[in-house]
Amino acid sequence: MYQQYQQPHSYAPQPLRRWWQHPALIITALILLPPAGIALAWTSRWDQKKKIIATVLSGVWFLVILLTPDSAKKSGDDAKSPAAVTTTAAPQSSAASAAPASAMPDVVGTPFAGAEKAVEALVDTELTALSAYADVTLPADHTTWVVCFQEPAAGAALASKSVPASVHLVAAGTTCPAEKGTSLKPKSTPKATPTPTPKPTVDEDASSSGGGGSVSYSNCAAVKAAGKAPIRRGDPGYGRHLDKDGDGIACER
Missing domain, CATH: 1.20.58 (Methane Monooxygenase Hydroxylase; Chain G, domain 1)
Known part of the structure; x- marks a missing residue:
């Protein structure tokens, strides 16, 4: 197998x-x-x-x-x-919504034309222009005049767009006053002119009235100013023009 x-x-x-x-x-x-x-x-x-x-x-x-x-x-x-x-x-947002939407810009030192644009962009009223000096008239064309004072103040909250705003201006190159409304050229007070005191004059020619001496007075005011009133006949400075009544005593009153 x-x-x-x-x-x-x-x-x-x-x-x-x-x-x-x-x-x-x-x-x-x-x-x-x-x-x-x-x-x-x-x-x-x-x-x-x-x-x-x-x-x-x-x-x-x-x-x-x-x-x-x-x-x-x-x-x-x-x-x-x-x-x-x-x-x-969230609370801050609520507070922010309740606060005014804008504030007054700082326009001091700027020309009126620039200040007008800055302010009128925030309010509906026109910016009022005034002269910073009381004795200076604001011209019709004051676009180049410089702002010295403003109302409302810079940074003030604008509650609404209808808030009135104004500025006080000076001409370009003019110094702003310390306060608005002062005078650029204050009036000077005239000084009182003192009345000169008449002085006795010395007359080299003695008076014909025999007053004696070389002193003569033009009037009684000069005699009184010299402290010699009344002056008598024979005293230095006596003259007929001083003795009105001819009694020998001059400038007795």
């Missing part, structure tokens, strides 16, 4: 695959529980290259999962902060 010849298999039989070596299970574990997935991957029938790739990807994914809670917490805190700021700032 002849034995039956059996042709040998061309490949070795593959060992049975365990349930934990199933690719779907390993991939799921790599995603949901990376440490366990990496362990299963290295017990699987994958080649060396696939195992290394799976280990690297699962490790990176595991690090992302670990760092995500901190990032999420930080994002949550950042999200809460604007809400807190908004809540705190």
Whole structure:
């Protein structure tokens, strides 16, 4: 009898695959529980290259999962902060809405033309121009005149657009006064001229009346100024023109 010849298999039989070596299970574990997935991957029938790739990807994914809670917490805190700021700032917004929308600009030192544009942009009324000096008349064309004083003051809140505004001006190159309404050229008070005191005059020619001496007086005012009144006949300075009644005593009154 002849034995039956059996042709040998061309490949070795593959060992049975365990349930934990199933690719779907390993991939799921790599995603949901990376440490366990990496362990299963290295017990699987994958080649060396696939195992290394799976280990690297699962490790990176595991690090992302670990760092995500901190990032999420930080994002949550950042999200809460604007809400807190908004809540705190809400009263300020209400106060700001209740406050006036504009304030009086500072126009002192600027020409009237520029001041007019700045002020009339905020109010509906016209800017009133006045002279800063009481004795200076404001010309019809005062666009180049400079502002010295303004009403309302710079920075004052404008409650409405109907607030009246005015400025006091001086000509360009003129110094502003210390106060509005003062005079540029104050009137000077005339000084009283003192009345000169008549002085006795010395007459070299003695009076024909024999008054004696070389002193003569032009009138009784000069005699009184010299302290010689009354003056008698024979005294220095006596003269007939001083003795009106001819009794010999002159300037007795």
